[in-house]
Amino acid sequence: MSFKIELDHIGIATPSLEGNSFFKLLGLGDAGTEEVVTEKVKVGFFDTDNSARIELLKPTSEDSPIAKFMDKRGPGIHHICFRVQGIEDIAKRLKEAGVQLINEEPRMGAHHCKVVFIHPKSTGGVLVELSEKVSHE
Numbered sequence: 001m002s003f004k005i006e007l008d009h010i011g012i013a014t015p016s017l018e019g020n021s022f023f024k025l026l027g028l029g030d031a032g033t034e035e036v037v038t039e040k041v042k043v044g045f046f047d048t049d050n051s052a053r054i055e056l057l058k059p060t061s062e063d064s065p066i067a068k069f070m071d072k073r074g075p076g077i078h079h080i081c082f083r084v085q086g087i088e089d090i091a092k093r094l095k096e097a098g099v100q101l102i103n104e105e106p107r108m109g110a111h112h113c114k115v116v117f118i119h120p121k122s123t124g125g126v127l128v129e130l131s132e133k134v135s136h137e
C-alpha cells in the first residue's frame with residue numbers, strides 16, 4: 001500500500017502578523033497572507049526549501065478559535081498539518097479507530113484545501129490538521 005503523507009505546515013497563534021518579522025529575518029520566504037473568514041483568522045505564510053511552511057494565525061475576532069486558544073495558552077504552536085491524499089477515507093478510518101475528530105466532514109480551509117482537524121486528546125496533546133489540495137476548477 002503506498003500512502004503519501006507530508007508535513008505541510010506548522011500553525012502558530014500570534015497577536016500580530018506584522019509584528020512577527022522573525023521568520024523573514026531567519027530567511028524564510030514571505031508567501032503572503034490570506035483571510036479565512038470561516039475560521040475568523042488572517043493567515044501569514046512563510047516558505048522553507050522543502051514543502052513545509054510556517055503559518056502565522058492572527059484572530060480577526062474575539063470569538064475566533066485562535067483568540068480563545070491565546071486566551072487560554074498564550075501565543076505559540078497551535079497545530080501541525082499533514083498533507084494527505086484521500087482525506088475522506090482517512091477521516092473515516094481514524095473515526096472508526098476511536099480518534100476524536102473536530103469536524104468529521106472535511107471543510108474548506110486556506111489555499112483551496114479540504115481540511116479535517118483532530119482533537120489534541122487523540123494525538124498526544126497537539127491539534128492536528130489533515131489537508132488535501134482540491135484542484136482548481
Ligand code: ZN
Nearest residue numbers: 011055081129
Ligand atoms: Zn493550518
